Amino acid sequence: SFEKSKEHYEMLVASNTATDEDRIKLGRTLMAIGEYKEAEDLFGGILSRDPSNTTAQTLKSSCKNIDALKRDSTLWNISQEVIPDLMAAFSPVISNNKLILTGIDRNTVKKDPYTGLSYTDLYIIDKNESSWSQPSKIKGVNSKFHDGIASFTEDGNTMVLTRSNYGLNNQLQGNSSSVSTTQLYISEKDENGNWSNPKLLPFNDSKYMYAHPTISKDGNTLIFSSDQGGGVGGMDLWKVTKQDSIWSSPTNLGGVINTSENELFPSLLSQDTLYYSSNGHVTLGGQDILYAVDHGNGWTGPFHLSYPLNSSSDDFGMAFIGSNKGFFSSDRSGRDAIYGFEQFRPQIQLKGLVSRTKGSDPISGASVLVKNLTDGTEELVYTDNVGMFEVSLLPGKEYEVR
Numbered sequence: 001s002f003e004k005s006k007e008h009y010e011m012l013v014a015s016n017t018a019t020d021e022d023r024i025k026l027g028r029t030l031m032a033i034g035e036y037k038e039a040e041d042l043f044g045g046i047l048s049r050d051p052s053n054t055t056a057q058t059l060k061s062s063c064k065n066i067d068a069l070k071r072d073s074t075l076w077n078i079s080q081e082v083i084p085d086l087m088a089a090f091s092p093v094i095s096n097n098k099l100i101l102t103g104i105d106r107n108t109v110k111k112d113p114y115t116g117l118s119y120t121d122l123y124i125i126d127k128n129e130s131s132w133s134q135p136s137k138i139k140g141v142n143s144k145f146h147d148g149i150a151s152f153t154e155d156g157n158t159m160v161l162t163r164s165n166y167g168l169n170n171q172l173q174g175n176s177s178s179v180s181t182t183q184l185y186i187s188e189k190d191e192n193g194n195w196s197n198p199k200l201l202p203f204n205d206s207k208y209m210y211a212h213p214t215i216s217k218d219g220n221t222l223i224f225s226s227d228q229g230g231g232v233g234g235m236d237l238w239k240v241t242k243q244d245s246i247w248s249s250p251t252n253l254g255g256v257i258n259t260s261e262n263e264l265f266p267s268l269l270s271q272d273t274l275y276y277s278s279n280g281h282v283t284l285g286g287q288d289i290l291y292a293v294d295h296g297n298g299w300t301g302p303f304h305l306s307y308p309l310n311s312s313s314d315d316f317g318m319a320f321i322g323s324n325k326g327f328f329s330s331d332r333s334g335r336d337a338i339y340g341f342e343q344f345r346p347q348i349q350l351k352g353l354v355s356r357t358k359g360s361d362p363i364s365g366a367s368v369l370v371k372n373l374t375d376g377t378e379e380l381v382y383t384d385n386v387g388m389f390e391v392s393l394l395p396g397k398e399y400e401v402r
């Protein structure tokens with residue numbers, strides 16, 4: 001539990017051998033249990049010794065602005081989904097109107113020695129009126145070790161998934177640090193609806209972790225998380241593209257998206273809008289869900305999703321149904337679980353008067369440019385015969401009016 005973690009890190013920080021990394025771990029734990037002022041003071045102490053510690057800077061700012069991060073709580077309605085027979089479930093994906101998720105079976109005997117839990121598998125479920133059906137393992141892609149965290153093309157015929165790294169004799173293979181890394185595999189559905197045996201994607205390197213794929217609707221762009229060399233730090237988000245059936249080498253998404261901490265669980269809502277989780281940007285605690293927009297010349301953002309969709313626990317794995325409903329995963333209940341969400345978009349009307357001097361000489365037919373600084377879109381409106389204009393705005397965006 002977080003309380004036990006707090007006791008452990010407090011004892012460690014009290015010792016002479018404690019490092020700032022240990023203090024940051026204690027601060028993250030304090031954030032997870034809602035002790036933001038104590039965490040802020042701890043991060044402030046780190047910065048007094050090392051003002052260049054960017055992680056401490058970000059986390060201190062998060063603690064200081066916690067009220068602002070929670071102020072838009074009415075924009076989200078969330079509820080936990082009850083999934084039968086699974087001890088834990090996360091990373092929901094919607095394909096062909098079915099919900100695919102990564103799950104841990106509560107009844108399986110074979111355990112992962114690292115977690116003490118069953119190995120993960122990919123499951124498919126459907127909703128019968130108000131309740132979810134029994135989860136069934138997706139045939140053809142689940143193996144004896146970890147399988148999960150998948151993504152599908154729009155037609156549902158191509159799947160990219162995360163799998164344990166297999167070596168000789170079909171056994172787990174470790175890197176030079178004896179860590180069994182995960183790798184990315186691809187599977188195709190045949191005309192009978194059966195999935196092919198997953199094949200290792202060519203850009204994987206068994207020395208590193210490759211995980212959490214999200215594939216574009218056309219199947220030609222893939223974004224994933226990896227700790228491969230040349231990144232910004234920790235687990236970063238990378239991109240590969242496919243041309244003439246050949247995948248490119250991975251390209252790091254850069255410092256707007258990635259931090260010295262971990263960026264995980266990317267999800268492409270569209271070709272230019274990316275949702276993902278990070279514990280290195282502004283956060284309520286743990287991994288928080290953010291989104292960024294690509295205008296073709298670089299990413300804008302990232303923008304933090306407000307409470308209660310984000311919490312002091314780990315929140316990750318967004319899957320949209322349309323533009324304002326869907327599912328995500330969180331461990332706020334003490335285990336990884338699926339939550340449904342609905343985002344409310346209140347109508348905001350901006351009304352203004354254009355005049356030559358304050359309170360007099362209104363100007364009719366004046367052009368007013370309203371620019372959404374969050375996504376770069378613009379709208380041009382004109383004043384009426386008494387100099388008034390009116391335009392609709394979206395919540396959670398920044399605007400410039402000229």
